Amino acid sequence: MKLASAILSLWVISFSAIAGPSINVGTVFDYMDGDKSTYLKRVYNGGGSTAFVRVSILEIVYKADGTSEEVPLKTQGNAAMRDGLIASPARLIIPASGTQGTRLLFKGIRDQERYFRVRFVPVVPEKEDEFALSTEETDAYKKTLSAGINVLAGYGTFFVVRPENAGFDTQINDTAQQYSVKNNGNTIMLLDEFKDCSVQNPLECEPVTKNHILPGRLFSFTKKAGRHYRFILIEGSNNKPMEVKG
Structure with a gap:
């Protein structure tokens, strides 16, 4: 099955400037082995200003006919009891020419393999984004971006959680x-x-x-x-x- 063409997603928020943030997530295919429950994913910012990155996760469900769909994570009773992959933290503040990591944790039963789309989306921070910035800090950041034309590009990666009893045949x-x-x-x-x-x-x-x-x-x-x-x-x-x- 050829998945490469469906993995890398690009969102253009506005048009480009070298001075803006520019993130790189490295490989777009990641695999969690059956004996592991956490995976550290690093995000690089090669741009000239701070990147505020929101991490979101959907589960990829494959159907019998070979097609797939992305669905929200399941819950067990309430939102705090998710069944699937969780990013911690789900908000990253990455300085220019710097690196930050988010730890991907799997919670749930590992009796069969599961697949997830992990998206890293740079945003212009707002109060509801929970980046813990003051109004003054948010306004100052927006002004640095408005000085030029900026690109904020995000990436979608394909994440495999192998079963506990993973076996190849x-x-x-x-x-x-x-x-x-x-x-x-x-x-x-x-x-x-x-x-x-x-x-x-x-x-x-x-x-x-x-x-x-x-x-x-x-x-x-x-x-x-x-x-x-x-x-x-x-x-x-x-x-x-x-x-x-x-």
């Missing part, structure tokens, strides 16, 4: 016409850095892709004469370079 079927990889395990696996290149001209290649294969799903491709396929089969911390000739 990869089945490969290699025929003359087709190559397929079936995930019979209970946790996501990857075919990373997938390259489809010409044998005669190694520089003649299709765009490199990252392919996530969810439990129970199949990834396959037709083998074409004169093509050379390379990728890295990733099962958790185990990486195996693979080559397939058409």
Whole structure:
């Protein structure tokens, strides 16, 4: 399953200025192993002014037909008893050229794998944003931004919470016409850095892709004469370079 195109989200609040905040969340794919319950995610601000970042989380639910939807986190009785991924803190104040981290905590049953969209959205702070700024501080910050034209861009990352009993079971079927990889395990696996290149001209290649294969799903491709396929089969911390000739 190709998820890369659906992962990175960009919100433009206004138009660009070098002096404004500019955040970077690093990788847009993160994985919490079955024996872990917390994960530290760092956010970098390479801009010239402080970034005020709001962190929000939705759960990604995959349907039988392969489609998915993002839904609010479940609660157990009241809002304080969330079942899912929680960001602490959910508000980050990141100085220019600085770094801040939020700890992602999972609360709930780990009998099956779960997926979340974690969004990091820079905002112009308002009172309701709970950044603990005084009215004077908020007004002063707005004035620094209004001096130029600014871009506030946010990113959406894909976060995997593996089950407690995570296990890999990869089945490969290699025929003359087709190559397929079936995930019979209970946790996501990857075919990373997938390259489809010409044998005669190694520089003649299709765009490199990252392919996530969810439990129970199949990834396959037709083998074409004169093509050379390379990728890295990733099962958790185990990486195996693979080559397939058409």
